[in-house]
Amino acid sequence: MIPLLHDFTGETVLVFGGGPVGARKARRFAEEARVLVVSPEFCDRSFEPSERRHPDAGVEFVRDAPDPEGVEGYVERVGPALVVAATDSAAVNEAAVEAARERGTLVNRADEHGGREAGSVVVPATVRDGSVLAAVATGGRAPALSKHLRERIESDLEGAGAMADLLGELREGFQRTEMPPERRRAAVRAILRDDSVWKHLGTDGAKARRLAEDVAADVPGDTS
Ligand SMILES: C[C@@]1(CC(=O)O)c2cc3[nH]c(cc4nc(cc5[nH]c(cc(n2)[C@H]1CCC(=O)O)[C@@](C)(CC(=O)O)[C@@H]5CCC(=O)O)C(CC(=O)O)=C4CCC(=O)O)c(CCC(=O)O)c3CC(=O)O
Numbered sequence: 001m002i003p004l005l006h007d008f009t010g011e012t013v014l015v016f017g018g019g020p021v022g023a024r025k026a027r028r029f030a031e032e033a034r035v036l037v038v039s040p041e042f043c044d045r046s047f048e049p050s051e052r053r054h055p056d057a058g059v060e061f062v063r064d065a066p067d068p069e070g071v072e073g074y075v076e077r078v079g080p081a082l083v084v085a086a087t088d089s090a091a092v093n094e095a096a097v098e099a100a101r102e103r104g105t106l107v108n109r110a111d112e113h114g115g116r117e118a119g120s121v122v123v124p125a126t127v128r129d130g131s132v133l134a135a136v137a138t139g140g141r142a143p144a145l146s147k148h149l150r151e152r153i154e155s156d157l158e159g160a161g162a163m164a165d166l167l168g169e170l171r172e173g174f175q176r177t178e179m180p181p182e183r184r185r186a187a188v189r190a191i192l193r194d195d196s197v198w199k200h201l202g203t204d205g206a207k208a209r210r211l212a213e214d215v216a217a218d219v220p221g222d223t224s
């Protein structure tokens with residue numbers, strides 16, 4: 001399996017099953033999507049996304065226990081970008097997969113592992129810092145290991161979002177001044193290797209930027 005990124009901003013995600021697993025997936029997608037959870041009960045009703053990347057993002061709950069035909073009806077009416085099948089009923093989960101497949105909609109089935117058909121996607125463990133993200137998966141062999149590794153790499157990503165913002169701004173400047181591509185690459189590499197830029201990113205962004213500009217200015221013109 002090969003990871004791809006999908007922007008759910010402004011999209012709807014339809015989750016069947018409001019147990020711990022459905023709630024965890026709902027929480028994840030509600031960072032940027034409008035999430036509709038269909039379930040007789042929802043174990044995470046107080047949930048509010050910590051980071052809302054779209055005004056409509058959040059979770060709505062519909063109290064219902066649809067049978068397989070009813071599941072199809074929800075998928076038809078809601079027209080989601082992704083269906084999450086996270087009930088404790090294999091028949092209901094299978095109906096959600098079928099309904100999604102018929103509409104060409106992405107589907108995440110929580111009660112299975114191993115190879116999948118096109119359009120059937122897996123949710124990895126994710127670490128995010130600003131616009132930077134890392135995802136861990138184990139081919140479904142050991143999801144608890146994905147969680148464990150996610151916790152371990154959380155600290156590695158600290159400051160990465162601020163660094164991405166800084167480099168994004170500097171790159172625009174480099175492009176405006178028509179800095180040759182080779183020199184631009186060398187400057188970016190030198191900034192990334194500079195401990196004092198990293199150190200100041202979290203505390204004094206303006207200072208980090210000045211340091212980075214100095215590092216870039218010191219990069220030799222001819223790097224061939
Ligand atoms: C295939 C996949 C499909 C999918 O859901 O997309 C899937 C399937 C299954 N998970 C099961 C169990 C557990 N899953 C977790 C945790 C997570 N599971 C996640 C993803 C995935 N789980 C996909 C593969 C990802 C990969 O390749 O690694 C994470 C990463 C993302 C997320 O869900 O948000 C999230 C960590 C999030 C985080 O913290 O960062 C824990 C740990 C815990 O709960 O503490 C346990 C209990 C321990 C154990 O059993 O290992 C079972 C057995 C159920 C049973 O026995 O009944 C199945 C079904 C089966 O294996 O058949």
Ligand SMILES: NC(=O)C1=CN([C@@H]2O[C@H](COP(=O)(O)OP(=O)(O)OC[C@H]3O[C@@H](n4cnc5c(N)ncnc54)[C@H](O)[C@@H]3O)[C@@H](O)[C@H]2O)C=CC1
Pocket residue numbers: 016017018019020021022038039040041042064065066067086087088089092109110111143
């Ligand atoms: N992918 C993952 O990370 C994991 C997957 N699982 C699997 O996912 C499934 C769900 O796990 P949990 O949330 O722990 O189970 P759970 O049993 O606590 O929750 C299932 C929820 O589905 C609801 N439900 C039942 N019939 C429904 C229907 N017709 N329509 C809508 N909702 C319905 C139940 O009321 C309950 O709220 C389990 O069957 C298990 O196989 C379990 C652990 C982790």
